[in-house]
Amino acid sequence: MARLLYRLGTFAHRRRWAVVITWLVVLTLAGVGAATLGGSTSNTFSIPGQESTIALDKISTQFGAGDNNASARVVLQAPAGQTLTTPENAAAVGTLVDELGRLPGVVNASNPLNPQAPGVxxxxxxGYSTVTYGVPQGGVSAAQQDALLGAVDQARTSGLTVEVTGTAVTNQGQVPAGAGEAIGVILALLILALTYGSLVVAGMNLLTAGVGVGVGVLGITIVSGFVDLQSTTSVLxxxxxLAVGIDYALFIITRFRHELQRGADVPTAIGxxxxxAGSAVVTAGLTVVIALVxxxxxxxxxxxxMGIAAAATIVVAVLVALTLVPAILSFLGLRALPRRRRNAPTVPAGGKHAVEAPGFYQRWVGAVTRHKVIAVLVTFVALGVMAxxxxxxxxxxxxxxxxxTTQARAEQLLADGFGPGFNGxxxxxxxxxxAAAQAQGASGSLSGLTDVALVTPPIPNADGTAALLTVIPQSGPTTEATEQLVHDLRAVLPTVTSGVDTYVTGATAVSNDVASALNAALPIYLAIVVGLAVILLVLVFRSILVPLVGVLGFLLTVGAALGATVxxxxxxxxxxxxNLDSTGPLISLTPIIVIGILFGLAMDYQxxxxxxxxxxxxxxxxxxDAIRTGFRQAAPVVVAAAAIMFSVFAGFVPAGDGPIKSIAFALAIGILVDAFVVRMVLVPAALALLGERAWWLPRWLAWLPTLDVEGAGLERDRPDAPPPARELVDAGER
Structure with missing residues (x-):
């Protein structure tokens, strides 16, 4: 692998103009494609084949597609001590309903004071007015949302309290994204500038990462025009x-600068x-792709x-690191080094200072490996408590x-006026x-279940072959009581009906089904991903115990990260x-996405x-000696990479919303724990405990190929290569 990538690096040097222009063309075409072919994204989650999803499809078929259209619920509250039925307030309600019915895109707006269908x-x-749009959920334009909010603002001048919620205004009132992410990128730039000692090289690192992210995200936007993607896909x-793009470029640039300081010319240093470093980038990127796919x-x-889209972006980031980064380094040449080092005497490849590293890392790894038993025990206890x-x-x-937000205020008004379960x-x-008679007969039994506040009369469809019954819980939609009620309803319905098929759906029911599917899939996912990664790491390190130590550290990382998030x-x-608005259960996607991403990143550091x-x-x-030498060489770069990745993930926390906020927080904490505790303490201490056994490979696995991720073959082929035993460990260390 190393020799193949060496040739790729030298090709990027020789054809640097062609490489740069090719990436600019790809980025431009992706931008044009996104602008012309991109579509909208969805904020709804469901699993085909689950009872709740089957029910939604059947409701759409039996009762009309309008049930799945976007809608809003405009909530009105009379001034203290008054009712909505007083002449003045009733007139204001009628005026608002008329205005809502004339809004662009609206097909119907109900009147809460209608005696035939009251909403008070x-x-x-x-009371509340249900405003129905003629487009599916997620299809209401920003202009239509603004018109709705404008009508609500105007209605407040009448003295009524008016708020709005529902799928038609899902994206309104959220904290604008961008500021937190910008802070994360600025912090990353500062860390890179300190690491390189050069603002130009730091900016080049961010630029190449931005190209990779741009191509990946614009590609996702193009796909959204043909496939119904979730709104969180491009954010993830x-x-x-961005995080791995910065880090992968960092590893290659650092090795390039190291080679220049050893006296190599620019083409050789790039190759x-x-x-x-490119071999390690490919291996690390492959582990992330495996975890995501x-x-x-x-x-x-x-x-x-989500997994495929993120994996495709990682592939682009790897390709950028292997081609665009060396092409730009070819333009920079010796300017990639700080000015004070450009004319400094070069250090021979086998010289004493070839692996010079900051004294802090020498002292750190020395202390960890001397007190290895204490380090392992303290790490296990500390991360166990966090978990x-x-x-x-x-x-x-x-x-x-x-x-x-107006959505939160509207839901609070409904909970106060109708009960917490009205929102779910x-x-x-x-x-x-x-169906209608069976539904009517089941109403009495359902009313007696725990946490049921109200059972509405059944609503039959046009030909009487189906009927809907609504149960209003006493508790809110995210409570354990409502989740249990879903299970109780599904258990009771078959016993109180005959000759009909029954289904339970609703936001909490969909949530329960997704959680059940994820809980069932998580062990299988872990087994497959961890198993494949162990096989890959066995090939890389030709060892059984080193991959097992890495995987064990990952499990501690996940426990600590999710524990802190809870x-x-x-x-x-x-x-x-x-900047958390309210507490409550984590989004169901958080555990599996965090496990998938953190596993790939943890294996990167490993x-x-x-x-x-x-x-x-x-x-x-x-x-x-190998542990201490390798640590001194790699730890400074891993620390910088982890600090950058933490900054990027943490930047999505303050202004994040929905699943992104908790996922970004879990990833940020996971990076801190994995890089600074697991890889900097547990791994060197555990390998020191194992000694020579750490590199043991059973004889029956001796036939496994050698991937040469470290590029040892390249080092031996160099004309200035020293005797192997002294290439990385000087006499003083030995």
Missing amino acids: NADQST ATMLG VAVGT FLFVAGIPFLTQ IPFFSMRTTLVAVPAEG PLTMMFEGPD AVFQWGWLSALV VFLVSRMHEAHAHGAAPL
Whole structure:
């Protein structure tokens, strides 16, 4: 692999203009395609084949497609001590309803004071108008949303309290994205500038990462014109693509600068950098792609789409790192080095200072490997304590609007006026020749279930072959009581009906079905992804125990990351630090997405850190010397990469919404734990405990190919290569 990538790097140097122009053309074509072919995204989640999804499809067929159209619920509350039925307030309600009915895109607006279909609570202080649009959910334009909000603002001048919620205004009132992400990128630039000692090289690193993310996200936008993608797909791809794009370029640039300082000319330095660091980039990128692509085992189409889209962005980031980065380095040449080092004497490849590293890292790894038993025990205890909240984690797909928005105020008015369960009704569908009568007969039994506040009269379809029954819970849609009610309804309905098929759906029912599917798929997903990664790492390190140590560290990372996320987002600890509006269950997608992404990134750090230890050991260093030498070489770059990745992920937390906020937080904490605790403490301490056994490979696996990720073959082929035993470990270390 190293020799192949060496040739790719030298090709990028020789054809640097062609490489740069090719990427600019690709980026331009992607932008044109996104502008002309891109479509809208969806904010709804469902799983084909689940009871709740089947019910929604049947309701659409039996009762009309309008049931799945976008709608809004305009909530009105009379001034204190008054009712909506007073002449003045009733006139204001009628005026608002007329205005809502004339809004662009609206096909119907109900009147809460209509005696045939009232929409007011018992004391007539609170009511709602259902505004139905003629397009599916997610299809309401920004102009139509603005018109609706303008009508609501105008209605407030009458003295009524007026707020709006519903699928037609899903994206309104959220904190604008961009500021937090910009801060993350600025922090990344500062870290890169400090790492390189050059603002030009730092800017070049960000530029190449931006090209990769741009191509990937614009490609996703093009696909959205042909496939129904979730709105979070491009955000996840941006977040992950930007982080790994910066890091992969960092590894190659760092190795390029190292080769220049060893006295190599620019073409050779580029070839060696791509052949060595590029090999590790390919291996690391492959682990991330494996983790993302295999999200399909969950059997959830929108999760599969997210994984494939993010994986495609990672592939683009790897290609950019292997081609565009060396092409631009060819233009920079010696200017990639700080000015004070450009004319400094070069250090021979086998010289004493060839692996010079900051004294801090020498002292750190020395302390960790001397006190290896204590380091391992403290790491296990500390991360185990962090993981404790994980065991009380609850998940949901029911979206909770941000506090202070009109959606949140509208839902609070409905909860106060009609009860908390009014915001999360459950729909029963009866299908059969006697559906309406069966639904009517079941009403009494359903009313007696725990947490049922109200059962509405059944609504038959046109030919009487189906009927709908609505159950209003006493509790809110994200509570455990409502989740249990879904299970109770599904258990009771078959026992109180005969000759009809029954289905339970609604936001909480869909959430339960998704959670069940994810819980069933998670062990299979872990087994497949971890198994494939262990096989890959065995090939890379030709060891059994090193991959197992890496995987064990990953499990500790995931437990700590999800435990901290539960403590903040579910329990409310330190919630102000992340600009959290309200606490509650995590989005159901959080665990599996965090596990998938963190696994790939954790294996990145394992590859970049341990490959240098393996390289030292392969060149004759004793096990402990190899650990310390490899750590000193790789740790500074891994620390910089982790700090950059943390900055990027953390930038999505303050202004994030929905699943992105909790996922970004979990990833940021996971990066801190994995890079600075697991890889910097646990891994060197555990390998020091294992000693020579760490590099043990059974004889029956000796036939496995050598991938040469470290580029040892390239090093031996160099005319200035020193004797192997002294290439990485000087006499003082030995």
